[in-house]
Amino acid sequence: MIFRSLLLAASLLSMPHIASAQTFLDEGFQDGEADGWQSDARKGKIGLTDYQGNVSLNLTRDAYAIRLLKDVSADRVRISAAFAADSLEGDDACVLEASPDGAAWFEIGRVEDGQDDSVTLHTVSGLLDLDSPNLFLGVRITGNAANDSCWVDNISVVGARNTDSLSEALSQDVLWHGQTLSEPVSMQAFAPPDKITTPTISYSGTLRFEGTQAAGFELLRDSFNYSQTADTLDKLPAFNVNLVQDGTDLIPTLRGPQANDHPDWEWIIEPGQIWHREDSHARASLPFALQERNANCVHNGMMAFEIGPNGDTSALIFQIGSETCAYMQFNLWGSAPSSFETKAIPHANTVIRNYQSEVAHRLPTQPLSELSFRNQLGHSDEVAPDAITALGYVKDGTHYVSACPTRLGDYPYCNVLDLPSYSWAKSMVAGLASMRLEQLYPGAMRSQIADYVPACDDWDGVTFQHALDMATGRYDSDVYDEDEASEDTRQFFLTDRHDRKIDIACNYDRQSPPGETFVYHTTDTYILGTAITAFLREQTGRSDADIFDDLIDPVWTSLGLSPVARQTRRTYDNEAQVFAGWGLTLHRSDIAMIAKFLHEDGMIDGEPMLDPAMLADALQQRTAPVGLRAVVDSQRYKNGFWAWNAGANIGCEDDLFVPAMSGYGGLTLALMPNGQTYYYVSDGYAFAWARAAAASHNDAPFCEANP
Template sequence: MIRTAIVTLGLLAGLNAPAMAQTLMSEDFQDGNAEGWRGDAGRGEIRITEYAGNFSLRLQRNAWVAAAVQIPAGQAIRISADFAAEGLEGDDACQLETSFDGQDWTGIGRIEDGQDDGVTLTSVGGDLPAAEMERAMLVRLRAAGNAANDTCWVDNIRVTGQTPLAALTPALAAQTLFAVAPLSGPYSTSAFAAPDDVASSSASLNGRLVLATAHRADRFALLLDEFDAASRADRLDELPAFAIDLLSDGQDLIPVQRGPQQGDHPEWEWIFQPGRIWDGGDGEGWMRAALPVALQERNANCVQNGLMSFLYRESGEISQAVVQFGAQTCAYLQFDLLARLPVSFEPGEAAAVVAGAVRQAWRSERAARLPRSPLGDLALAHPQVDLAEIGSPLEVTPENMTAFALVADGRFFAGDCPTRQGPDPYCDVTPLPSYSVAKSVVGGIGLMRLEQLYPGARQALIADYVPQCTAARWGDVTFEQALDMATGNYTSDVYDLDEASAPTWDFLTVETHAEKVARACAMHPRQAEPGSTWVYHTTDTYLLGTAMQAYLRQQSGVADADVYDTLLVPIWQALSLSPLAMQTRRTRDAEAQAFTGWGLTLSADDMARMALFLQADGVIDGEAWLDQGLLAAALQRNPDDRGLPSIEDNLRYRAGFWAYNAGHYLGCDHDVWIPTMSGYGGISVTLIPNGHVYLYASDGREFSWRRAVAQSNAIQPFCEAVP
């Protein structure tokens, strides 16, 4: 979105491309040097510069640098880079170029006069076709200026190669599901989807699917491991045991247990989502079943997405299951995994009342979803829209994208859900992590609900409800100030230094409430008056959730009232959100304290309808569920209450929501503050002032949505409608 909002979070090589993607170059200069790059300063200068903890390469006047990258045979190439600039005028530009001989250069992207405010980071990029031979390619970064003040900052250079999907195994043969020989995959995602012309299943599937013991993968390729998890955990490639009840409803296959399934595995928890059953087509009575599955990291929010398939007969006979993971929403840990699992099946439908309720809940869940259309249909309704700007690869690198959509005209216009093995055939139920979107949802909406129920709650004091927090640091800090990240308690007010520190990592990794609350209360000293200084702390939101729960119990007289189950789940039930939304990550102890600042798992439709609920003033069937004052502040509806500057002046943070001033970018003649819910790694749910919602889940630490918002403005202009 803006230079500091993106680059201070860095950029990692994600691997979610719509083909088998391979990262060939990834450079963010965070090591403080430009090793491997050679060039000529000309009459200008080449220098690594640092701003708010982020390093970038600065080129002035006519300086350039280039680096070589080896391109494998048969791979199409995607190239991208981020530029910020100042002082450009006339024909001046910052340019990304490539060459295969060092003589003839091809322009891939450029920014020029009008894009040089010295702040805004603009992504440029393009594609090159595959070649039959392996070859070396030069990537050049160039300042094409004529004066000493012509300045280009460049960051996040990425070159990825993509192998065509045609190279993948297209089908999961029946014999593969009964064999013992090593698997020959990876398989195309189409192998886990019912063909368009397939016959309906003639046999229902009701019973319990069991993997009795944990099972190692047949194939495991670690693609990204930023925190060196492999050195700390020797079971990353092991799939936990499970026992999941399944019910068929026509051609749908419904897991009775939805959401992360807590167990004793040290690394992973399963998530099973609704899939399909169909005729196996072998003439021997075998039916085929497929389920979208995921692994969620224990005590964290990282999600690895996969697909599972097996054969069954109505008698209860079952094949082995094949499971493949080739996508994720996880910025720091990414892998491909393929396994054949020795599952068993115990036929028998759940108790009639339970089975009926599960089937009815599934039908209600589907009926309540927003009508879903492919993104291309948006241009049919609104020809003025440039579809390339929604989910633009110049904002979010395609291999980092899990899912994206624009919600307009009461419809969910869905973009692609790419994986490394092809499009996700169950995109509508893909489980997505929230990370800090939960700060807006649990912390923000939770306090709005608490204030609606008990006016004055927002001014309650943290120390009065969290006894582990001393009065010296927390005695004058209100719930609202904790939600605003303005407690006055911090070690450094430089963005991200506290949040990225070793004590915060320790807080995130301990598993009990006693350990978390002790660390959160004592982590930072008092340095400013509460309400005066913004410093981003997940610990503050955790303490807010703890305090809100204690306040709720005191005010309601209900000893086991819960900040999530009591305040928020009734709203989600009234909206008929998916079962994923009905639970949250919690501490692994008797307190089971909701994390508050992270830990939700949601579908894209859940995210969209939460946002629409806020856009509709928190009203359901004429009943207001939320305090209107806090809601107006969060949604930037009060021009006198924008919140504190966060990172820089055109970003604000208020009531758990970020806001960006897009007025200049949109060509408005005044400020236009747009609120968004934002999650670690690259998750954004943007509440556009015209009532639209733009959302995406990605994992390349890219937080950019202005292009999509501009297209929303083209559909329904909102410059004049914003206070």
């Protein structure tokens, strides 16, 4: 499920003058040394190990290691590490902890029994306030047998801001008097007041922003050193956006990622609010995101500006303090001139009606804290809390939601927070499009790839179904993630042209009969998307027929999903080929409604939109598990969906495979057999959800428990 190749999916650039956050420790052991660490093996062993070129510190039984960091010049630090584990039982654990004095220790995180497949790295992290310049850092294993093992890697200590000290007001000197926003403010500074007043005049019109370099840029993570190579990462692209006012709502007429000539970023501007201030000014607040060109990382932010009583426009204040992006993370803030021209906007009434419909279609929400088992959802044993962008649970038609934390305070517009799909799209686009295709054209999934994709003309015997199941028999290695992490696959993601992508995707020799071996290949899903588009054009006689526009968007429209969900990443050439295996942008309401649609057997107004047999297979509604073994014995993959055997974990007498979607970096969506849905969007490489499955089962049982 780890979509590692997307780490290299975009050629992000940056510049020499970007300020990195204060990094006090960045330990990967790749130099083959453990300098600075004091260790005691006690009854176990401790030492560096090398696995496929990656070096980590291995501890067994009850070993521990401690490191003292001096001159830590930060009041608050974020501490993190990644653990793999093996043979943990009972109370055994891999533990990351810290202390200001070496006497009183604070646990940062742990990995326990159930997370010990000896391969998967689980990231744990947390914040710690300091009142001295010294910090003791410790890693240890609490085991009792020689085979109890922990491997620790990627240990970091980075300075973090204390959100309590951030201003909750936007400076009038910055807005109106030419001062630069020199420090970030709390995200709550962009929130509307509790008692919001509708402006006395209409402010529909056009907001223009010429683009600028950010005043502040703190680089928090740059896994591939993009910041050393160029000069555009902290430069915002220009935009002209038409906005329609409806009461206090301020609605952009264009939604979703907007292409431009910036080499790195595309704007997404979401509906916000505008209100009357006591000084006769109107203030507008708009959520936005920067999404990588040709990729799926999303960096979420806020912007605000004011309009004076004479129609003059203040500076635009903007900042970013969160993202769903495992390899590139930063805080960004600044201010720059803007202009707002009040004018009539064409089709304004349609824009308003569409937005009102969008809001009305959302499931009713309640705080996640209303659930009795809230403490088992997003548990720190399974996903690092500071890696979570969104967390939710759907039960009995109600969408239970968390706040949307950022490094600069809670995001004020959670309902329109933009979230990437990554490989959720393999289920939501490739999977559902295939089921829709089979419903409309029975037998279509038995069609041959070679008949519809010229670049794969030698793929004899490989069907649409084989490609959907990632069982084409075409691969270089059947070792999990080896092909996906290859240089060829990296180039597949980097290119923005269809001809190059499809040539790379088809360039695998036959290693086994089609349908026998699961090998994780995003390239297979891209081939399938290409083939389905060609099939539709043949069947309809329309040269513009398209897998997304013809098979997915009509369903999304009927469900009332947001306009951002009704777009997808495509190649940038005339082909505009849908990526199919990644590239959706979603709101949390979209996630909830898609899950509800699946739980309701893919029906809309009593009409089946998807092939019932394919959907039943994807949702593991057969007596026996459906799909090929996927990486480990406890997982299956079928029709673009994963399934995990939760039976033993929740106390079932028999195996019970629960269907799920998984996305790169830390996206999990589990479709519980009791009709409930659990999801989190994160970027700390965590994919665990056993605690949530057990909690859901205890709330509404999946099976008869063992006596």
